[in-house]
Amino acid sequence: xxxxxxxxxxxxxxxxxxxxxxxxxxxxxxxxxxxxxxxxxxxxxxxxxxxxxxxxxxxxxxxxxxxxxxxxxxxxxxxxxxxxxxxxxxxxxxxxxxxxxxxxxxxxxxxxxxxxxxxxxxxxxxxxxxxxxxxxxxxx
Amino acid sequence: xxxxxxxxxxxxxxxxxxxxxxxxxxxxxxxxxxxxxxxxxxxxxxxxxxxxxxxxxxxxxxxxx
Numbered sequence: 001x002x003x004x005x006x007x008x009x010x011x012x013x014x015x016x017x018x019x020x021x022x023x024x025x026x027x028x029x030x031x032x033x034x035x036x037x038x039x040x041x042x043x044x045x046x047x048x049x050x051x052x053x054x055x056x057x058x059x060x061x062x063x064x065x066x067x068x069x070x071x072x073x074x075x076x077x078x079x080x081x082x083x084x085x086x087x088x089x090x091x092x093x094x095x096x097x098x099x100x101x102x103x104x105x106x107x108x109x110x111x112x113x114x115x116x117x118x119x120x121x122x123x124x125x126x127x128x129x130x131x132x133x134x135x136x137x138x139x140x
Numbered sequence: 141x142x143x144x145x146x147x148x149x150x151x152x153x154x155x156x157x158x159x160x161x162x163x164x165x166x167x168x169x170x171x172x173x174x175x176x177x178x179x180x181x182x183x184x185x186x187x188x189x190x191x192x193x194x195x196x197x198x199x200x201x202x203x204x205x
Contacts, residue, residue, distance in 0.1 A: 069196065132158060
């Protein structure tokens with residue numbers, strides 16, 4: 001992530017890895033980074049990862065040396081552009097850094113737009129977390 | 141939330157009257173909500189590693205796309 005920053009590639013953590021960081025009790029095998037790059041420049045991000053010892057699995061998927069799978073995303077269905085969503089991102093600790101993380105509400109919107117079978121299940125968890133966070137704050 | 145995993149009983153107290161979830165689900169959510177982002181990710185990784193689902197082998201095992 002630091003290397004992406006050094007290459008001046010803006011990114012934000014999205015998908016269920018972002019939901020996990022915000023309290024969704026689910027498991028996810030990969031980390032999705034939305035990059036502020038056109039898709040045709042996917043090799044710029046891949047090269048950053050490869051220079052750190054990652055292995056390329058697919059055009060947009062790399063495995064880091066600790067086994068973490070990273071998926072580079074260039075467009076997200078159901079949401080506005082990168083810059084608009086980036087402004088809403090929350091800064092959270094992840095792997096020793098503070099990085100921009102997409103809020104649960106935006107993750108939910110993108111999942112509702114795609115609606116694969118797994119997205120329907122994820123939306124249930126996201127809705128529960130949002131509901132419980134509201135209940136928690138009311139009780140404070 | 142300025143809590144960590146060890147504070148989950150306190151979070152549970154605050155959500156225990158929420159409807160639509162049984163007690164075990166509330167414990168699950170209380171642990172997840174109480175944890176710090178780092179603890180949440182560690183739980184995710186530890187759980188997947190315990191099932192042998194970490195790294196590229198997980199893609200094959202889960203036939204993920």
